Amino acid sequence: xxxxxxxxxxxxxxxxxxxxxxxxxxxxxxxxxxxxxxxxxxxxxxxxxxxxxxxxxxxxxxxxxxxxxxxxxxxxxxxxxxxxxxxxxxxxxxxxxxxxxxxxxxxxxxxxxxxxxxxxxxxxxxxxxxxxxxxxxxxxxxxxxxxxxxxxxxxxxxxxxxxxxxxxxxxxxxxxxxxxxxxxxxxxxxxxxxxxxxxxxxxxxxxxxxxxxxxxxxxxxxxxxxxxxxxxxxxxxxxxxxxxxxxxxxxxxxxx
Amino acid sequence: xxxxxxxxxxxxxxxxxxxxxxxxxxxxxxxxxxxxxxxxxxxxxxxxxxxxxxxxxxxxxxxxxxxxxxxxxxxxxxxxxxxxxxxxxxxxxxxxxxxxxxxxxxxxxxxxxxxxxxxxxxxxxxxxxxxxxxxxxxxxxxxxxxxxxxxxxxxxxxxxxxxxxxxxxxxxxxxxxxxxxxxxxxxxxxxxxxxxxxxxxxxxxxxxxxxxxxxxxxxxxxxxxxxxxxxx
Numbered sequence: 001x002x003x004x005x006x007x008x009x010x011x012x013x014x015x016x017x018x019x020x021x022x023x024x025x026x027x028x029x030x031x032x033x034x035x036x037x038x039x040x041x042x043x044x045x046x047x048x049x050x051x052x053x054x055x056x057x058x059x060x061x062x063x064x065x066x067x068x069x070x071x072x073x074x075x076x077x078x079x080x081x082x083x084x085x086x087x088x089x090x091x092x093x094x095x096x097x098x099x100x101x102x103x104x105x106x107x108x109x110x111x112x113x114x115x116x117x118x119x120x121x122x123x124x125x126x127x128x129x130x131x132x133x134x135x136x137x138x139x140x141x142x143x144x145x146x147x148x149x150x151x152x153x154x155x156x157x158x159x160x161x162x163x164x165x166x167x168x169x170x171x172x173x174x175x176x177x178x179x180x181x182x183x184x185x186x187x188x189x190x191x192x193x194x195x196x197x198x199x200x201x202x203x204x205x206x207x208x209x210x211x212x213x214x215x216x217x218x219x220x221x222x223x224x225x226x227x228x229x230x231x232x233x234x235x236x237x238x239x240x241x242x243x244x245x246x247x248x249x250x251x252x253x254x255x256x
Numbered sequence: 257x258x259x260x261x262x263x264x265x266x267x268x269x270x271x272x273x274x275x276x277x278x279x280x281x282x283x284x285x286x287x288x289x290x291x292x293x294x295x296x297x298x299x300x301x302x303x304x305x306x307x308x309x310x311x312x313x314x315x316x317x318x319x320x321x322x323x324x325x326x327x328x329x330x331x332x333x334x335x336x337x338x339x340x341x342x343x344x345x346x347x348x349x350x351x352x353x354x355x356x357x358x359x360x361x362x363x364x365x366x367x368x369x370x371x372x373x374x375x376x377x378x379x380x381x382x383x384x385x386x387x388x389x390x391x392x393x394x395x396x397x398x399x400x401x402x403x404x405x406x407x408x409x410x411x412x413x414x415x416x417x418x419x420x421x422x423x424x425x426x427x428x429x430x431x432x433x434x435x436x437x438x439x440x441x442x443x444x445x446x447x448x449x450x451x452x453x454x455x456x457x458x459x460x461x462x463x464x465x466x467x468x469x470x471x472x473x474x475x476x477x478x479x480x481x482x483x484x485x486x487x488x
Contacts, residue, residue, distance in 0.1 A: 016364075027364055080367030087369065106365045113358050176369065178377070179355035181282070211283055220358030221282045221351040224443040225376045230369035242451030248283045249449060252274055 009035045009101040013048060015060055016108045018117050025117065027106065037097035041084060042067060042074060044096050045107075061120040067092040069233065072168030075175070076121055077108040082172035082231040090170060090233040110175035113218035114182065125171050127217040128185060132169075134213035135206035136189045138198045157195045164191035166234040176231035179220030184228035186214050187244035188236045194247050204255035207247035282354075285347045290444035292344035297441055297466065299337060300433075304473045310481070314410035321409045345387060352380050375439030375467075382436035389429035396422075414481050423482030427475050434471025441466050 010033045018025030032048040039047070042064050049059040065073035074091040078084035084094040099105065109117050114127040153161075165188070173184035190207055193199025199206070222241060229238045278284035306324065309317040324330060375382075396416055397405070404412055417423050442463030445451070450459070480486040 014364075025361075077363060077365070080363060080365035081369055108363055108365070111359055111361055111363055113360055117361075176371075178368075178372065180358035181355070183282075208277075211281055215282050218358055219282075220355035221286055222447075223286075223351075223355070223376065223379065224439070224446050225373075226371035227368050228371070230371040238446070239451045239453070239456075242446050242449045245283055245287065245447055246449030248281075249287060252277060252284065 007037070007101070008033075009037065009096065009099065009103075011035055011044070011099065011102070012104040014104065014106045015048075015121070017060070017120055018109075019119065021116055021118060025120075027108075035096050035099075037095070037099075039096045040067065040092055041076075041078070041094040041096065042092050061118075061122045063122050064092060069093045070168060072170035075110045075123065075125075075170060075172070077106075077110060077175055079106050082110065082175040083170075083233050087230070088233060088235050090168075090172075093233070110171050112171075112174045112180035112182075112220075114180065115171060115174060123171075125169070127219070128169050128171065128182070130217065131182070131186060131210055131213040132189065135202065135209035136193075137202075138193055139202065140198065151197050153196060161192050161195040164188045164195070164236065164240055167192075167232075167236050168234055170233060172231045172233060173228035173236070174219060176227040177220065177222075178225055178227060179223055181222045181228075182214050182217070182219040183222040183241050183244065184232060184236055184238065186210050187238075187240035190247055191240040191243045194243065203247070204251035207244070207251040208255065211244075211248050279347070282351075285351055286447045289344055289347045289351070290447035292340045292347075293440050294444050295340050296337075296344060297437065297444075297470075299340075300437075300470050301466075304470060307477065308473070310410065310413065310477055314408065314487075317410045317413075318408060322406070325406070341390070345383070348379075348383060373439060375435045375437075376443070378432075378435055379439060382432040385429055385432040386436055389425070389433070392425070410487075413477070414487050417478050417482035420482065423478035426478040426482075430471050430475045430478075433474070434467045437467035437470055438464050 010031060013030045013032055014027045015030060016025055017028045030048060030052070032044065032051060035044050035047060042062070045060060045062055052059050063073050063075055065071040067074070069090045069092060072090075074083075076083065076091045078091065078094070083089060083091045085098060086094055107121065109115075109121045109123045110125075111123075115123040115125055118124050167185060167188035169185060171182075171185070174180055174182050177183075190210055193206060194203055224238070224241075226238050229236065278288060306320055309320045397409070397412070400412060417426070440463075442460045445456075445459050445463075450456075
C-alpha cells in the first residue's frame, strides 16, 4: 500500500468533542502525525484515535461502515462542507492526498434538530428511518416470484427512478442545507416510487405521509438554495424536489 | 389492508383539513409563498409600466394617476394586494423562524459547496428591506393628504425625489428588491414543481432578467428626478 518514497503529513485537527447528547460540546485541537496521502479521511481519524488511545485519551467517536461510499453511514462536516471538499463523494472516499503537511482541518458533526448528536461526531439519523416508515415503501404480494418483465417500465422513467434510488440516506443534504431541510432525501425517496408503476398504488398517501413525517422530525423548509445537490455524494438532482412538490400538491388537491 | 387503513387515518382525510395543511406544512407554505410572490411580481410589472408615465411629463402621469384613482375596481385590487403581501410575508416569516429552529446548534465553520447565490442567502434581509421600503413608500404617496395627491401627484413625486436621502433609500431598497427577485422568481417555479431540463435554464435567465428590469426600471425614477435633476 505505502509507496516507499511517500511523504507522511502532520495535521492539526479541530474536532467537535461532546460526551453525550445533553453535554455541552466544543472544538478540541489535536495534532495527528504520520498521515499517508494514500489514506482515506476515515483512516486518518483511525490514526488519530490510535494516537489518542496510546496516550490514554478517549477516542473520537465517528460513524463509518462500508468505507466504499455505498452504505451512507459516514458523515462529517469537514471545514464546513458535508463529506468534505470533493463533489460526488462520501467522507470515506475523501483521500488525504487532498491535504498537505501542516494543514488545519475543522471536523464537526452533521447538524440539525432532526439529527441530534449522540457523541462527538456521531449523530442519530433515525429520523430518516421514521420518514421511510411513513411511506417509503411499496406494498407487494409476496407470493411466487412473478415474471421479470410483466410490468413494462419506460427506459427514461427507469433511469430517473434509478438516479433517485441512488440516495444512500447519509443526510449530507440536511447537513449542507442552510435551513436543515430534508427535502432532497424525501424527494429522492418519493421520486423513486412515483416514477414506477409499482409505486402508483400508494402514490398520494406516500407524498402526504412522508411530508408529514419530515415536518414532524423538525427539519426545515426548502428555500431552493441547492446546497443539498452540491453536497450530495450520489448527485441526486433538485429536480426531484420539484417532483416532490408536484406529488404533494397533486395529493393535497386530489387525494381522497 | 389493515395497515393501510391506519395510515389513512393518520393522514388528514376531511376536505377542510387540506387548506390548513397547505398553510401549515413545509411544502404547502412554500407553495403559497411562491404563488403570492409570482402575483406580486406581476403587480410590480404593471406598477412599473404605469409609473414610467413619469418620463412623459406631468400631464400624462397625472392623467394616468387620476384614471387609476377613480377606477371603481381599485379598492378590490388594493385589498387583493394587501392579502398577497400578508400571505407572502407571514408565511415566509414563519418559515424563517422554523428554519432557524431546525438547526439549534450552528456550525463553527460553514462553507457550502456553491449552491447558494447572493440572492438566495439574503432573502430574509432583502425581504425585510422591501417591507420597510413599502411602508415608507405607501406613507409618502398612497397615504399622502388627498388634496396634495389629487392636485399634482407628479410634483409630489419630484419633490420627494429631490431629497437625496429619500432617493438614496429608494435606490438601495430597489437594489434589495432586485436581489430578492433574482432568487425569488426562478425559485417560485421550482417550488410549484415546474422544473425541467429543457426550460429550467431559461426560467433562471428570465427570472434574473426580470429582476434586473424591475430594479433598474424603478430606480430610473429616483435617479433621474432626484440625482440628475430631471423635470427642472
